[in-house]
Amino acid sequence: MPTNGAPTKITQGSQTKGGIGESTLRPDGTLKVTGEFAYSSDMWHEDMLWGQILRSTVAHAEIVSIDTSEALALPGVYAVMTYDDLPTDVKNYGLEIQDTPVLAHGKVRHHGEPVAIVAADHPETARRAAAKIKVEYRELPVITDEASATAPDAILVHEGRDDLPQSQLRSTGGTPISGHVPHPNIVHRQPIIRGDVASAAERADFVVKGEYTFGMQDQAFLGPESGLAVPDEDGGVQLYVATQWLHSDLRQIAPVLGLPERKVRMTLSGVGGAFGGREDLSMQIHACLLALRTGKPVKIVYNRFESFFGHVHRHPAKLSYEHGATKDGKLTHVKCRIVLDGGAYASASPAVVGNAASLGVGPYVVDDVEVEALALYTNNPPCGAMRGFGAVQACFAYEAQMDKLAKEVGIDPVEFRQLNAMEQGTVMPTGQPVDSPAPVAELLRRVKAMPLPPERQWESSEGADVRQLPGGLSNTTHGEGVVRGVGYAVGIKNVGFSEGFDDYSTARVRMEVVGGEPVATVHTAMAEVGQGGVTVHAQIARTELGVTQVTIHPADTQVGSAGSTSASRQTYVTGGAVKNSCELVREKVLEIGRRKFGSYHPAWATAELLLEGGKVVTDGGEVLADLVDVLEGEAVEVEAEWRHRPTEAFDLRTGQGFGHVQYSFAAHRAVVEVDTELGLVKVIELACAQDVGKALNPLSVVGQIQGGTTQGLGVAVMEEIVVDPKTAKVRNPSFTDYLIPTILDTPTIPVDVLELADDHAPYGLRGVGEAPTLSSTPAVLAAIRNATGLELNRTPVRPEHLTGTA
């Protein structure tokens, strides 16, 4: 054996197992299935107190008085805090506009707004104390829709807005308004003007118009909002919380507490789903305030009822569309107006508007377009991010229009879509060319080519199997009234943060020898919310660094931001950052190798070198050294930020601009069976074809597509937060009356995955998580229309809409 520093045990090189492209299993999968996974609500700390939030019982009111004396007098209560107890001048927070009060000040603007917080030594004591706080409200009229929001004498949901660009401001009767926001009860407005719609409309042989309504969907994640704040000896606080973006939380929390960001140490705790609902803060600041006030750890856990008030929902929308086509089936023009209800606070409304506008025409070639999208301030529940983010509402409407127009023109609806399908090189209504594969026609071809599920599957020798029928175990039909329908839809979603946002991620990668083996450690602040990032990061590190052992460090704020786990962006952006940091680590490892062993083999200097199977190999496969030897006595660590290519803001007047990083596409075929007499629907199958660029983990990709598809099905046939239009109060804040699909409502979901690389993206990958949520809903609606012959301009479809008993 050489002892002079030469490599000691050169063995045959091999591909590293568990790298990208393999369906490695989730580290948390078994724990979650067996119930052993520790969610944020499971945390416990010695001597901890329980926090409770008192929320408004009315939607819109002035607060005349708050009396906390009885609550404070209750034994076991450590603190009661209201707006007056906030420690600094920063009393609001918000993702884009800081308009959300930490605790209500003088006014409440929606049902369930936080008014006061309590800490007590038992959750029941905290609840009782909160109930003893006396709040006197003077109720105000509620703003609930566009008409009431923009009426000349409408009460302003937010007086004295200061978020509008100064250059745009003008004054009408003391009310500041701006060109792009014509009324202060409009959060944001984005027009998109391309070509000349008026003259294009003259070329149209057929014109169809439609008015559509999209109901308010809830993310309905199963792990309610929860976290634990622990005061630190240096006056700071540790916060363990389930969130989607640690650093965005941090940026909003620290100023309210009056602490520098370094003194608010955040660690991600077990997240039970997110879907956009954890982008905004929930209990974070409240728990920290109570912990700092009492000097004790404070835990807050919402129950399901509170969770419905504790996070933003998907924007309900009213959409008006006009589509025109020539008699040979070519689209001439699209005009649309999309009114999103943002509720009482801005949350992500401006970005949702940008998406709804820029993606409002769908994945089609249309040169002449007029779009107007806007979000309102109302006294309805605040709405913000949810999987699909503005593109979902638009897709529901434009796909209904495409079916309507195909019928007018007399062309098969799939063929009609294919005739107008965008492809690589198509210019979006924003003027942005689509510069990577856009296989819209091919995705449609693929879902259409899949075999249809057999008819009348419920029939068996022992009579009807009701589980296969609409109504399921409720035994409402044995086949009577049941009609099958088939429908198609396709959608387009952007990936990553758009409109000029500096959308970067940070990854720290360390490589060293542990226990005689080379080990990589990946440390990011990426929130694992169920998407499988922890699996993919390890796969990337294995591929790039040729190691088997990868440790994923818990996500916290001791490393730079990883951006949000949303916008289908984490595999692209934080995955890209991990890849980038791995490449930088690899360079350093090779430098060490050259320094140590360069003199033993000329290839160290001349060949392209890789790390594979725990070894340094040449691109020809020749092994130069074992990583263990290269890294002996050394540890290599790199922390680096990584950015995708920049985007730019949309022009506020014309909507033109290179606004999006990447587009993703999915198509669905829905097969439904409708009990036409009772108006009950059974979705039999939802076939999906999606282009993912490159499937880093094929099993996870299929899981994402099936999950997104199911969430789209939910809002097609059952999921809706019902708000009373007279009081703006939520009528169904429970899983008794807010229904999400059970396994019996979830159809077979065959998935056909295309991998057409996007050369701009790491590994050519394309964000996966959201696109299937878009086309699933309109496909189900199209299938129900096909079965019933009804127009159905709203979603979700309820039995009364199918039976004329609404």
Place this chain on the structure above:
Amino acid sequence: MDFLRPASWEEALAAKAEHPTAVPIAGGTDVMVEINFDHRRPEYLLDLNRVGDLEEWEVGEESVRLGASVPYTKIMENLRGELPGLALASHTVASPQIRNRGGVGGNLGTASPAGDAHPALLAAGAEVEAESVRGSRLIPIDEFYTGVKRNALAADELIRAVHIKKADGPQQYSKVGTRNAMVIAVCAFGLALHPETRTVRTGIGSAAPTPVRAKAAEEFLNAALEEGGFWDNGKIVTPSVAKQFADLCAAACNPIDDVRGTASYRRHAVGVMARRTLTWTWESYRGTARAAFEKGGAA
């Protein structure tokens, strides 16, 4: 909130007599939801889980005496032959976990119009065995539901069992919900044919302030079946008879618009379920009785 844990039925009755506001709890599938939602904070909870015989049932000559706490799962598994309507209704209750805990006594105690068991009990014909330290009595199911979430129990009474007539003919149960499983009723319908008495009985859930029978519909159908000799000749019920029966069932509803559905839909859906369950039960009756018809045992 005090938690009372009687070890026997006698202790339970004594506790209820002493604390008439005590809320009895067995499976907890109704009471715990109300407590968790803070909809009620009873002064006393009366835990009946140590009173073992509440989970037992006896199949008698005429009827089944079903202990108040017999879980729905047991009804589905063991009493499908004797109580087919209730077994079908049990199948629609929530999830397997809830069906393993919840029983008919809880449904009766809560007396929600949406309770899944009620239409089946009304259709089959049942009596509620209520008991107090003062004694025991049988309350006919028709007199049991007295208002929205109110029943005929006295403050000191507990439900010990339900006596349900054994099926003497086909029974059906249908429930509309906007999900294919684990769903609260938008409305529900139970139908039982009683060939021995040549009558039919119905039960409607979630479409009136209380569970109700569609008495006019029953009377109409009884007369129509008798008049046409249907019980004997086993002829198919004519569509016009089925339609009128369905219309009368719909007319028996007194529903409201709420977050689960409109009044108009409820009326409509009850009509559809009435027509379908009549077809299913009558086809079943014809099937089982066919041998008799063919022998010429009937005119």
